[in-house]
Amino acid sequence: MPLMKGPAPVRRTMKYLEAGTIIFKDYVKIMLMHYNDENSDSKLYHKGIRDVIFWDVPQIQHKNRLVQIVKVENMTPTPFIMFYLDGSKKMFMDVFAKSREEIMSHMQLILGKTIDELTKEAIKTGQIKNPANFGPTYPRECISEVPGQVFAPCLGRLPDSMRGKKLFPEGRMARKNKNSVWALIS
CATH class of the missing domain: 3.40.30.10 (Glutaredoxin)
Known part of the structure; x- marks a missing residue:
């Protein structure tokens, strides 16, 4: 060296x-x-x-x-x-x-x-550790560790109502069709 x-x-x-x-x-x-x-x-x-x-x-x-x-x-x-x-x-x-x-x-x-x-x-x-901060240098590494927050998908399976593949089973092409659920929402 x-x-x-x-x-x-x-x-x-x-x-x-x-x-x-x-x-x-x-x-x-x-x-x-x-x-x-x-x-x-x-x-x-x-x-x-x-x-x-x-x-x-x-x-x-x-x-x-x-x-x-x-x-x-x-x-x-x-x-x-x-x-x-x-x-x-x-x-x-x-x-x-x-x-x-x-x-x-x-x-x-x-x-x-x-x-x-x-x-x-x-x-x-802001260098003092604030309990609202999260990351690798803070007590909480992920916001999903806070009570009331949506947990990370790697920690468990999300409900079907939060998963895009269950909302739009046809895929991306269905969003472009005028008769799709996506067109009715937007």
Whole structure:
């Protein structure tokens, strides 16, 4: 499989990408990350942001498709993340000597949507399971499982009054004749 090559190929699997927890609020437009690579003198202070870029940025990109993510390498002596928000506002986040977990929790706290906001959006878009919905991902797979509905023909035989072959035994040609039952109904 060609995608399973390179460092940590698990980062490119759908299961890993869907496991991302940070969904930014709607006013976040651009995320700009400044850091130095491993060859710099201050590599210890930049380890947290490099780990975020390696492990968490693919998940953030997958969950926040409308947010542009830019990585700037070896331009500043201290690592930081700058967020561009609606209305030409900027927000700086200092990540100097912070671990990956500290950076991610701070990002979630400041710019991430809360669980309440996510459930409200899910209800608004209809992603929450409604008892009136049916299909393979819902508790009822077929509408015939609802009491009072006509069951599916694969589950049992329909009454003769609901079967077309019993109403029109001559077949399709009988419908075109003026003396047929079909012509009298229509």
